[in-house]
Amino acid sequence: MSNIKYILGHFADPDDLMHGIDKLQENNVSVYDVYTPMPIHGIEDKLGIKRSRLGKVAFGFGLTGTITAISMITYMLVIDWPMNIGGKPNFAFPDFVPIMFELTVLFAAFGMVGTYFFVNHLAPGRAPRVMDLRATNDRFVVAIDAKANPYHDKIDDILKEAGAVEVKHNERKYVSYE
């Protein structure tokens, strides 16, 4: 039994990468993850990744912001300390709209980005879990779990045939830990 944990296929071009993923899938090799220096459009469908629900999250937070604003202003200006301003109504809705809007945006933006950081484990100081240092620069890296997929030589051949410029066998999952 070898100590290889992950097989990394390095591609220099996003189209070759897509081709490589196709080839791997044709041969029933499961892809663990793909690390790229830029977003690759259409890769989610290929890997069967579901649509992100962050849009709904943003909507929820935005609505919370709107409700927070209207309740806060109504409480302060209508219930807690009503003032007579030229005999005008205390519940001056049009005047509340600007702040309702601002808080909607504020809550939506912060709530969504906060959720994004949370679900992707992004936080200041978090140790980067990087499998290959060039994946943030110029290489498009397909990672294959070596324990789950046998016949490593065959996987190497598939990757190379599909146009991989380099194939690595890593004994450590992440190379970025100090």
Next chain:
Amino acid sequence: MSSHHESILREPLVTGENITYSKVTEDILVPVENKPNKAWWIGFIVSAMGAGLWVFSVSWTFWFGIGEWGLNKTVGWAWDITGFVWWVGIGHAGTLISAVLLLFRQNWRNSINRSAEAMTIFAVICAASYIISHMGRPWLFHWALPLPNQYGSLWVNFNSPLVWDVFAISTYFSVSLVFWYTGLLPDIATIRDRAIGTRRRIYSILSFGWNGSVKTWQRFELVSLILAGVSTPLVLSVHTIVSMDFATSVIPGWHTTIFPPYFVAGAIFSGFAMVQTLLLVTRKVMNFENYITMFHIESMNKIIILTGSIVGVAYLTELFIAWYSGVEYEQYAFLNRVSGPYWWAYWIMMTCNVISPQLFWFKKIRTSIALSWLLSIVVNIGMWFERFVIIVTSLHRDYLPSSWVMFYPSWVDVGIFIGSIGLFFTLFLLFLRVLPAIAMAEVKLLLKSSSDQAKQKLIAEQVVDKGQADYYIESLEKYDSVSPKVAEYEKV
């Protein structure tokens, strides 16, 4: 998909030969990974001296109060609010480039959005500092927030546009910061993975542990899109609310319904001018000519003509409505602007904002780097005068002729203004040194579709129509970064 080719008729967004993904990284990280050059140091020292002046003048104001400014009983707002509106307006182009152009899928935003967003943040910092210092007792700035207090609680007045402004500016600043920083994460990770030692540790903390996996990118793109979607109305709302600081008052010259669209157009106008001022220098000093190309410069100049013309129409509409209203106070306010003691400020505004940008109709002028830079400075000056004209000339002759005065700035006013420019440039120059000034990941997206290299390859493979190819080659003539190649193709 990245392999989709775009029409050959579109001008390239990335020029240069043998551009690869790694070359993009190398080129863009030159200023970050190397010691700064002489030009940077000269700029930095001059700006830092300006920032020092800012610290001194603002401290002076905090210590002695705003009586040290040139304000008087009649003119209660002058350079402070002029400076505030000017800076906020400048900030708006950053959001516009990063958000509105993203929604419209304008790929040319990819190489200028990063520095434009940075500019937004620094401009809003300058604007906010004006707000804090004009409060008189800045240590009580939290009184503008609805916080529980021992007076009842006595709440802030939510009917006041000044309170709306507190919410608008703070939301704008914080959302822009989040938008900018989220976009920076992949690029910080690139620096991290190339660095060693302490640098690596620092960028590792800053990168939030970014790894570029499929799911990270998928969510990243959605987050960027939604942030763009909420920032677009946000940026419009911010300047609308700034304009309402004036428009909801009853001062003739301020009390007009045209203010919101007029201010927003002016903000985009001045913001693009400032982006132009900064980027034309940056691309030269940092050798970014291949990424910030003549197409970018020309596109921004086109936006400057458009928004400049909108501003011009707004000025004329204001004059017309003042006359048409039949209200003598309103009519006098505008007559006084045009021909009163501040006529020179009005006409500087008119010349710089309405007349000189029209020169960009000439292709020679809008594709000339020197002239574009010069005119962008002229626009910045003009937009400062616009705010000065709106604020000071509307106030200096009020309802009672015995209190009519002129406004003379004190050295503290001048110090804060010049100092805020110094502060802005200091922050911008530091940004250029420590963070990538161009969004590398987004430029990499363009390489296979929109680069000159990709298009030349299509022409060489003869898969495109000959007439269209000729049109494309012809469009390259204006590019300062591809001139030798055009000659080569003409030979063929």
